[in-house]
Amino acid sequence: MQFRFKKLSAVIEWGTLLFCTGLVCFFLVVILYDIFSKGISVISWDFITKLPTDGMTKGGILTSILGTVFLTIITAVFSIPFGICCAIYLNEYAQNTWLTRTIRASIRNLSGVPSIIYGLFGLALFVQALNFGTSILSAGFTLGLLSLPYIITTTEEALLRIPASMREAALGVGATKFESIRDVVLPSSMPGILTGVVLTLSRAAGETAPILFTGAAFYITNAFASPNQEFMALPYHLYMLSTQHQSIEEVRPIAYGTSLVLIVVVFLMNLTAFYIRYKYRQDEK
Template sequence: MNRLTSIIEWGTLLLCTGLVCIFLLIIIGDIIGKGAPVLTWDFVSTLPTDGMTNGGILPAIIGTVMLTLITAVVAAPFGIGCAIYLNEYAPNTWFTRLIRASIRNLAGVPSIIYGLFGLALFVQGLNMGTSLLSAGFTLGLLSLPYIITTTEEALRRIPASTREGALGVGATQFESIRDMVLPSALPGILTGMVLALSRAAGETAPILFTGVAFYINNPTGYLNQEFMALPYHLYMLSTQHQAIEEVRPLAYGTALILIMVVFILNSIAFYIRYKHSKNEG
């Protein structure tokens, strides 16, 4: 009976996994098949022309990269610092548990709510205007709960004996965290941070209210100005353009570039994890 139950459970899991993989391959295959023909050097290195019906997506690529960098600069120090305090210093009281529960609940808040909050706080409250900086700060807030949670989980995996050994040889708590705990937890921290940033790179709703534009004839992307981004560019080409059928191949090409950007970020996270596991082995 136990063997039959185990076979049914494993069979169900394999069936669900297989169905997900099939649909995923169909979607990715469709995007590659329709987007690859427009994927040329000119497409990724030139400005859009002729009412967005020709040319490339260079400003959108630069805007997405700069937006991701700003998000990392904003979210990483605060997220990692908060996780270190909660896991290493904060006492296990009801207030600490409430903070942890609030952080996990913030991870489930729809991204459009973060966009409205960023509009109220950064664009209007702090008079930063619709700009790359406002959008980066907004995505930084969106990424904070994920970075805090993954960092805290990485710190929890470090055995207590590591901390006790450092304290036993005369190190302070700060020194034991800096020299022993953080280096051991760094792969897990970096993995969670990269995954959070890859999610932020594909968000549309938060940047919709805080600074993204349909077309900017400036590929450099100044911090205090509006910018282009791949997710919003894809949305506009797919749903709002006056010549949707004409720009449909460009939309598929943009989607393929965005998938490649997210894939590269995720590959970095898995590579970090693999190298750490190999070094431990």
């Protein structure tokens, strides 16, 4: 009787799991199909390489693409070195004290802070206090702060997967602690670190709220924005076309084309993360 109950319970659990997974995948397929079917007709070489004209009712999205690329680069330069160094210190050097546990808990709590709060903080710190103004630099630093908790957490998790015996072996042959981390721990944990970094940057590239307050502009005609100027980005461009434009019906096809480009960009970044992990695992074999 007890065996039958456990078997029935397992069937119900697996059935519920499969149903929920199938439901999520179904709606995902419906959304992607709707975007793809309505946006593919807009995609062309001119749409990708031309500047927007006539208040974004004509032309392409080159300015938004370049703005997103530069924004992601600034975010990466600001957040990756600092985040990885913080994770190394917490995992390899910091003692297990109440202060270290408090710092770790704070970092994990920061991961759950809404992105719009980061936008307001970036407005107060970078735009006003540090006088960077509304610019791509302020927006990149704000997204860097948003990305830091994720990079620190994923890097620390990757470092924790490395056995302590590898560190002890390096120390046993005369290497210093810094050398053991540099030559043994980091290379072994690099697949997990890079995967977390790429996935975090792909999330940051699709954020709208943080750049809404710190530098994103409605309409810019020049293809390159300096670090001290406002910029256009794909997520904010999509938001404006879908909700704030004076001719929403007229620009709706452009909005679908922009959303399709943004999805492809994020998908390629996620695919890069999986490829990096696969490549490192093959090299280890």
